[in-house]
Amino acid sequence: MHTNEMIEAVTALLKARSLDGWEVTAASSRLLSIEVKEQKVDTFKCSAPVGVSIRVLKNGGMGFSFSTSMDPADLARMVENALVGAETQTPDEHHAFPEPRPCPEIPGLYDEGLASVPEEEKVGRAMELERLVMAADPRVKRVRKCSFGESTVESRIVNSRGIDVTNRGTSVSASVSAIAEEDGQSQMGWDFDFANHFADLSVERLAARAAAKAVGLLGAAKIPTMRCPAVLDSYVATEILEVLASAFLSESVQKGKSLLAGKKGERIVSPFIRIRDDGILPGGMGTSPFDAEGVPKRNTVLVEDGVLLGYLYDTLRARKDGVESTGNAVRGGIKSPPHMGVSNLFIENGTVPFDDLMAGIGRGILLTDVMGMHTANPISGDFSVGAAGFLIEEGRVTAPVKGIAIAGNILELFRGVEGVGNDLRLYGTVGSPSLRIAALDVSGE
Numbered sequence: 001m002h003t004n005e006m007i008e009a010v011t012a013l014l015k016a017r018s019l020d021g022w023e024v025t026a027a028s029s030r031l032l033s034i035e036v037k038e039q040k041v042d043t044f045k046c047s048a049p050v051g052v053s054i055r056v057l058k059n060g061g062m063g064f065s066f067s068t069s070m071d072p073a074d075l076a077r078m079v080e081n082a083l084v085g086a087e088t089q090t091p092d093e094h095h096a097f098p099e100p101r102p103c104p105e106i107p108g109l110y111d112e113g114l115a116s117v118p119e120e121e122k123v124g125r126a127m128e129l130e131r132l133v134m135a136a137d138p139r140v141k142r143v144r145k146c147s148f149g150e151s152t153v154e155s156r157i158v159n160s161r162g163i164d165v166t167n168r169g170t171s172v173s174a175s176v177s178a179i180a181e182e183d184g185q186s187q188m189g190w191d192f193d194f195a196n197h198f199a200d201l202s203v204e205r206l207a208a209r210a211a212a213k214a215v216g217l218l219g220a221a222k223i224p225t226m227r228c229p230a231v232l233d234s235y236v237a238t239e240i241l242e243v244l245a246s247a248f249l250s251e252s253v254q255k256g257k258s259l260l261a262g263k264k265g266e267r268i269v270s271p272f273i274r275i276r277d278d279g280i281l282p283g284g285m286g287t288s289p290f291d292a293e294g295v296p297k298r299n300t301v302l303v304e305d306g307v308l309l310g311y312l313y314d315t316l317r318a319r320k321d322g323v324e325s326t327g328n329a330v331r332g333g334i335k336s337p338p339h340m341g342v343s344n345l346f347i348e349n350g351t352v353p354f355d356d357l358m359a360g361i362g363r364g365i366l367l368t369d370v371m372g373m374h375t376a377n378p379i380s381g382d383f384s385v386g387a388a389g390f391l392i393e394e395g396r397v398t399a400p401v402k403g404i405a406i407a408g409n410i411l412e413l414f415r416g417v418e419g420v421g422n423d424l425r426l427y428g429t430v431g432s433p434s435l436r437i438a439a440l441d442v443s444g445e
Contacts, residue, residue, distance in 0.1 A: 003028050003156050003166075006052045006070060011158060013079050014054065021057035021097045023159040023293070026050075027334050030152045032119075035145065036126045044123075051334035056082045060091025064337040094319040097159045103289040103296045104280050111170040111197040114152060122148055122198075126174065129203040133178045136211030139218060144177035144188065150198075163294040171285070172201050180214035187220070189213025192427075194285055213368070217388060220402035223444040229364040230406075230440040231357045231392065234425040237432035239373040241275075241347060244410050245430055246378050248277070248302055249328070250317040251340045259381045259411065260308060267306045269414035272350065275303035277312055279327055279343035286343035286429035292329040293338055300326045302345075306415075314340050346431035350420025357419050357436040364392040365401065365442055381410040387442075405443040413437060 003026040014022045028050040035043040052075070053066035063085030067078040126148040133143050149172070156166040175192035191210040195201045232240070244259075252258035260268065269275075279297025281287050290296055293315055301309055313321070314329035317340065330341035358366070367389040376383035384407040390397045421434030 003050075003154055006050070007156055007158055009070070009072070010052055010054060010075055010079075013075060014056070014160075017056075017079065017083070019056050019058055019160070021160045023055045023097050023157065023163075024052065025054075025155065025157045025292070025334065026052045027153060027155040029154070030115075031150070032122065033147065033149045034123055034126050035147045036123065036130055037143075037146070039127055039130065041123055049334075052078075053334045053337070054078060054082050055097075055337060056086050057095055057097065058083065058086040060093055060095060061086040061089040062092070062095045063087070063089065066335050068334070092316070094316055096315060096319060097161050098163065098293050098295050098315045098325060099161050100163045100294075101296050103165060104298075106280055106282070106287060106289055108196055108282060109167070109169045109288065111172075114150065114170050114172070114198050117198050122150070125201070125203055129174055129176055129207055132203060132207035133176055133211050136178075136207055137180065137215045139180045139182050139215050140178050140211050141181045141186075142179040144179055146176045148172070148174045157290070157292075157294040159294060165290050165294045167288055167290065169288060170196055172196075172198050174201055174203060174206060176206060176210045178210040178214040180211070180218055182218045185218060185220075187214050187217040189215070189217070196283065216368075216390075217400045217402065220388065220400035222403045223391065223401050223442075225442065225444045226363075227439055227441050229361045229392075230437045230442070231361075231364070231366045232435045232437065233366065233368045234421070234423055234432055234434050235427060236367045236370050236387075237347065237435045238425070238427045238430050239370050240383075240410060240413065241345070241432050242430045243373060243376040243378055243383065244381070245342050245345050248312050248342070248345070249340045250311040250313045250321060252378075253311050254317060254320060257379055259379055260311070263308050264310060266308055268308045268411055269303060269306045270417035271306040272417050272420050273303060273306055273414060274301065274348040275346070276301045276348060277326070277328070277342050277345045281344045284344035284426060284429070286330075291325075291327040291338075291343075292331040293325070295325045295327045295329065297327040297343055312340065312342065314338065342429055344426060344429055344431070346424060346426060347420070347433060347435070349422055349424040349433050352419050352421050352436075354421050354423050354434050357421055357434055358392050358397070359395045361392045361395055365404075365440070366390040366392050366397055367406070370406070376410065381412075383408065383410060401444075403444070407441055407443065413440070416440070
């Protein structure tokens with residue numbers, strides 16, 4: 001059943017009921033995931049899920065239900081379930097569905113040719129990735145996980161206030177873990193790449209990065225504890241920003257669960273830092289013309305010159321604060337209702353080349369990996385995590401370092417930023433360039 005037929009069948013059922021408002025979302029997708037091991041296909045999964053979900057508003061209560069079956073009896077049951085949900089929920093006067101607004105045109109979201117690329121060619125791309133990693137350096141002895149994935153999604157959202165929007169998108173991704181070994185020591189290097197179009201996915205670049213990471217850490221030694229200047233590469237800076245991400249969501253702020261609550265207009269981080277959430281960024285993983293409620297996505301500057309300008313909103317949270325939604329309703333699939341999330345959240349690119357970030361550091365550390373950053377406390381911003389990287393001596397990277405830990409507070413860490421690299425990279429929907437920190441506590445031996 002096509003998404004349009006699903007929508008028509010369900011809207012007919014909803015219009016027959018006495019409701020204060022309704023919304024129907026239908027989606028059909030095609031997903032493919034391939035893993036190769038030692039030049040053989042290890043797993044090959046293909047699925048084409050379709051589904052429809054609804055939200056209904058009745059006396060201030062918002063009910064949700066979904067169905068992956070298009071049988072009329074199942075659709076009728078879905079409507080009943082959503083109504084029961086609306087009646088049993090605590091009413092909230094701010095529940096509402098958004099009005100239609102023009103959505104931006106974003107070129108390049110759909111690869112017309114993806115469906116006609118033979119599956120052998122996709123398997124071949126994963127095998128080539130494995131081959132390239134193994135050939136990159138004789139010390140790379142194994143490849144742990146080598147995968148290729150793709151998704152094609154078509155979705156349509158219709159609501160009782162006149163929203164009717166459709167979007168088609170494709171995405172392809174690949175990832176690999178290289179294992180390098182030397183003198184009885186082994187190190188792992190992971191990397192991934194993402195693109196909207198099959199032709200834009202570069203396995204060469206990906207293989208080179210993963211192998212370089214694994215080989216670079218060979219011979220890593222421990223160092224004594226020190227407080228020193230530090231450079232965070234884009235990956236580590238992104239991992240830290242990711243903990244802060246939820247603090248920008250108005251839902252966290254309104255529930256008193258954000259360390260940025262009450263700080264609007266204040267300088268929260270270094271004046272060198274600008275942070276934005278850009279839902280219309282070309283090539284971004286979180287890019288689309290509209291959010292999970294059909295509200296246009298936009299480019300929202302959150303922090304300018306270190307000052308917090310505001311927060312991110314969906315319809316419900318925006319009504320509570322008397323502002324406009326920023327188009328930040330997201331959903332994990334048809335089976336879950338919209339919730340708040342970032343689209344493409346990142347620290348803006350700076351102007352300093354990566355090598356220049358280390359200039360003038362007599363003895364410091366370059367961090368290239370952190371372990372367990374998700375254990376940081378998102379409400380206080382405190383963290384204490386394992387890390388690995390390289391020693392910086394006289395402005396140059398010298399020796400790899402392992403078995404260290406870094407501790408501190410996310411906002412204090414970002415307050416100490418004195419240089420921003422020009423190498424912005426998004427890892428999923430969050431990204432950052434490399435950052436130079438004035439001083440960091442590094443625990444070693």
